[in-house]
Amino acid sequence: MKLYSSMGPNPAVVTMFLAEKGAELPTEKVDLMGGENRQAPYVAKNPAGQLPCLELDDGSHLAEITAICEYLDEKLPGPSLIGATPEERAATRMWVRRIDLNICEPLTSGFRYAEGLPLFQSRMRTIPHAAGDLKELAQEKLTWLDGLMTGKTWVAGERFTLADIMLFCFLQFGATVGQPLNPENKNIVAWFERVKARAGEKAPA
Amino acid sequence: MKLYSSMGPNPAVVTMFLAEKGAELPTEKVDLMGGENRQAPYVAKNPAGQLPCLELDDGSHLAEITAICEYLDEKLPGPSLIGATPEERAATRMWVRRIDLNICEPLTSGFRYAEGLPLFQSRMRTIPHAAGDLKELAQEKLTWLDGLMTGKTWVAGERFTLADIMLFCFLQFGATVGQPLNPENKNIVAWFERVKARAGEKAPA
Numbered sequence: 001m002k003l004y005s006s007m008g009p010n011p012a013v014v015t016m017f018l019a020e021k022g023a024e025l026p027t028e029k030v031d032l033m034g035g036e037n038r039q040a041p042y043v044a045k046n047p048a049g050q051l052p053c054l055e056l057d058d059g060s061h062l063a064e065i066t067a068i069c070e071y072l073d074e075k076l077p078g079p080s081l082i083g084a085t086p087e088e089r090a091a092t093r094m095w096v097r098r099i100d101l102n103i104c105e106p107l108t109s110g111f112r113y114a115e116g117l118p119l120f121q122s123r124m125r126t127i128p129h130a131a132g133d134l135k136e137l138a139q140e141k142l143t144w145l146d147g148l149m150t151g152k153t154w155v156a157g158e159r160f161t162l163a164d165i166m167l168f169c170f171l172q173f174g175a176t177v178g179q180p181l182n183p184e185n186k187n188i189v190a191w192f193e194r195v196k197a198r199a200g201e202k203a204p205a
Numbered sequence: 206m207k208l209y210s211s212m213g214p215n216p217a218v219v220t221m222f223l224a225e226k227g228a229e230l231p232t233e234k235v236d237l238m239g240g241e242n243r244q245a246p247y248v249a250k251n252p253a254g255q256l257p258c259l260e261l262d263d264g265s266h267l268a269e270i271t272a273i274c275e276y277l278d279e280k281l282p283g284p285s286l287i288g289a290t291p292e293e294r295a296a297t298r299m300w301v302r303r304i305d306l307n308i309c310e311p312l313t314s315g316f317r318y319a320e321g322l323p324l325f326q327s328r329m330r331t332i333p334h335a336a337g338d339l340k341e342l343a344q345e346k347l348t349w350l351d352g353l354m355t356g357k358t359w360v361a362g363e364r365f366t367l368a369d370i371m372l373f374c375f376l377q378f379g380a381t382v383g384q385p386l387n388p389e390n391k392n393i394v395a396w397f398e399r400v401k402a403r404a405g406e407k408a409p410a
Contacts, residue, residue: 047353048303056292067298074291086279087261093272097305098253105306125342130335137330148252 001025001075004042006032006051009108009173013065014052014072016165019202021076025054038123049123066096069162081162088159095155095163102141104170110135111177135179142171142185149187153194160198168195206230206280209247211237211256214313214378218270219257219277221370224407226281230259243328254328271301274367286367293364300360300368307346309375315340316382340384347376347390354392358399365403373400 003018003025005011018025030036030051038049046053046063054062054071062068073082083089112120113131120126145167149155155163171192175181181189208223208230210216223230235241235256243254251258251268259267259276267273278287288294317325318336325331350372354360360368376397380386386394 047349048307056295058292060292060296062295062299064299064302066302067295070298071291071295074294086276087263087265089279090261090267090272090276091265093275094267094269097269097271100302100306101310102253105310125338125345127335127338127342130332130338133330133332133335137332140330144252 001057002055003027004030004045004051004053004055006030006037008032008051009104009169010050010065011052012169012173013166014054014068016169016199016202017069017072017081017162019199020081020160020165021072021078022202023072023076023078033119035123065166066100066162069165073162081160081165083156083159083161088156091156092159092161092163095161096166099145099155099163099167099170103138103145104166106134106141107138107170107174107179110138110179111174115177138174138179139182142182142188146185146188149191152187152191154191164191164195168192168199206262207260208232209235209250209256209258209260211235211242213237213256214309214374215255215270216257217374217378218371219259219273221374221404221407222274222277222286222367224404225286225365225370226277226283227407228277228281238324240328270371271305271367274370278367286365286370288361288364288366293361296361297364297366297368300366301371304350304360304368304372304375308343308350309371311339311346312343312375312379312384315343315384316379320382343379343384344387347387347393351390351393354396357392357396359396369396369400373397373404 005027006029030042032051036042037051043049045061048063050063052068054068056062062071070082073080083092110131113126113128117126117128154160155167171181181192183189208219210232211234235247237256241247242256248254250266253268257273259273261267267276275287278285288297315336318331318333322331322333359365360372376386386397388394
């Protein structure tokens with residue numbers, strides 16, 4: 001396998017997932033700022049033009065972070081970050097999709113349509129007049145999630161999963177582009193510190 | 206297991222998935238138009254207040270259509286609609302997420318923020334000034350997908366998968382709310398007819 005990666009929260013999810021699995025992959029950096037990801041030959045690998053993308057051993061290419069992480073979880077040894085039973089896997093996938101649609105997407109679109117507009121407006125349809133609402137939507141859903149985190153160590157309960165990795169990477173990114181953690185979301189703030197401490201221990205030296 | 210269901214494209218995905226598996230589940234209808242899904246006791250089952258939701262045999266509740274379908278695929282007999290190998294499952298999940306984020310979400314939000322506004326504006330943050338752009342975004346991504354469908358029978362190739370079910374149910378819904386199929390997307394139009402014929406054969410009498 002070979003990983004095509006870059007800056008940004010999506011590649012960070014796969015990098016953190018690999019660190020949790022204690023694995024490393026040959027990695028080729030793609031120049032996102034220079035738009036290398038929107039041109040051949042990268043688009044032949046991932047026609048969505050986004051990073052990251054995983055080259056499989058049969059030469060095919062796999063995109064979309066949730067699909068890449070599920071695949072790595074199946075292929076790499078060690079405890080699963082999705083789940084050990086159908087019920088655990090189901091719960092993880094439920095939380096992953098809630099976080100993906102309700103938080104990651106509006107947070108990232110809010111950035112792309114505002115602070116990120118100079119970079120993204122020539123690459124995709126941008127909706128600048130929706131940026132403010134999208135950022136507020138992400139914050140509302142975070143506050144909703146905060147209420148559901150009461151008494152839980154990780155998003156899916158006592159298991160650290162892909163749901164934690166996705167939420168962490170996107171919130172860490174958000175904080176760098178004007179969407180900081182809301183200090184009133186005390187469960188999320190405490191959870192964020194737990195993930196940060198854990199990630200520090202797992203990160204490759 | 207017991208399914209909580211209603212009208213709408215999301216419940217349709219699970220219903221069609223079950224028909225493909227040749228399975229039926231005890232089903233309780235929730236009154237979406239009357240807002241029963243936004244009140245207790247339904248919100249105790251699914252705090253996102255959305256349909257469908259699956260009650261598992263241990264009494265817990267599973268929401269989010271992709272998670273429900275993955276769970277049903279693991280639990281029910283018969284050929285998998287996700288995939289038989291890690292590589293097949295990965296490809297299905299990649300296409301499911303592309304369709305989910307790029308087509309289902311903007312199509313549905315475009316409806317909720319325009320034609321659906323009278324129903325949804327009291328239930329969620331709506332962004333009416335983004336409705337037109339979101340509908341165009343869904344159409345652009347459909348045209349992108351149309352190009353990638355050249356020579357393929359189903360979205361993931363020769364396998365009929367959850368990706369086909371999701372795309373079909375949301376496009377079928379879109380056509381009823383002012384977002385019809387674009388006849389220029391000839392691959393999608395032909396694929397849609399193939400799924401419709403197949404669904405007719407699989408549907409419960």
